[in-house]
Amino acid sequence: MKIVAFFGSPRVHGNTDLLLEEALKPAREAGHEVVLFKLNFMNIRPCQNCGGCEKTGACIVNDGMKEVYDAIRIADRFILASPIFFFALSAQTKAMIDRCQAFWSEKYLLKKTIPAGPHGRKGLLIVVGGMKKEDGIHCAETTAKAFFRTISVPEHATVSFLSVDAKGEILNHPTAMKDVYEAGKRLIS
Numbered sequence: 001m002k003i004v005a006f007f008g009s010p011r012v013h014g015n016t017d018l019l020l021e022e023a024l025k026p027a028r029e030a031g032h033e034v035v036l037f038k039l040n041f042m043n044i045r046p047c048q049n050c051g052g053c054e055k056t057g058a059c060i061v062n063d064g065m066k067e068v069y070d071a072i073r074i075a076d077r078f079i080l081a082s083p084i085f086f087f088a089l090s091a092q093t094k095a096m097i098d099r100c101q102a103f104w105s106e107k108y109l110l111k112k113t114i115p116a117g118p119h120g121r122k123g124l125l126i127v128v129g130g131m132k133k134e135d136g137i138h139c140a141e142t143t144a145k146a147f148f149r150t151i152s153v154p155e156h157a158t159v160s161f162l163s164v165d166a167k168g169e170i171l172n173h174p175t176a177m178k179d180v181y182e183a184g185k186r187l188i189s
């Protein structure tokens with residue numbers, strides 16, 4: 001199986017990073033191919049709403065999204081991992097998602113769905129926020145659902161954590177590491 005993972009935090013070794021690496025462990029242990037995009041360190045311009053993708057389903061902006069588009073097309077499993085920033089997915093994550101408007105055009109205007117391989121296409125959303133309020137999770141979930149459906153991923157699970165703020169604090173959470181490991185295991189089962 002091919003697994004594509006998106007790391008949406010700017011904080012290396014932070015909470016999202018730790019959660020994502022743990023979620024990827026079952027896939028790595030099983031020898032699956034993992035492609036990890038560290039979005040903060042990539043050159044991904046925000047969508048320009050230029051309409052360039054509407055007739056072909058292909059984005060005309062030439063940047064780091066090229067390898068993301070290629071990976072999304074052929075992967076079987078997808079992990080989107082982001083901190084909550086201002087009650088939503090991080091800007092790094094959202095910029096990548098917005099650029100998937102090209103897939104939206106392909107699917108909804110040109111009526112072409114990305115074909116699934118023999119393992120189907122499934123997703124996992126991992127979000128972590130420092131506050132107690134759940135609005136950020138709901139907002140992230142709504143956007144992630146639109147993202148997954150746009151890239152022809154018909155089902156996804158969500159694992160979320162609140163009140164985790166300091167760098168690496170997730171390691172003090174009683175169940176988080178086990179929760180994401182198990183979620184990663186279910187993703188490839």
Ligand SMILES: Cc1cc2nc3c(=O)[nH]c(=O)nc-3n(C[C@H](O)[C@H](O)[C@H](O)COP(=O)(O)O)c2cc1C
Nearest residue numbers: 009011014015016083084085086087129130131165
């Ligand atoms: C710009 C910014 C905005 C934030 N907004 C929220 C928020 O709206 N809700 C929340 O629960 N946490 C918020 N936080 C806290 C982060 O979600 C929290 O620190 C998280 O653990 C960061 O994960 P990371 O270590 O992977 O970067 C915000 C942090 C930053 C830097």
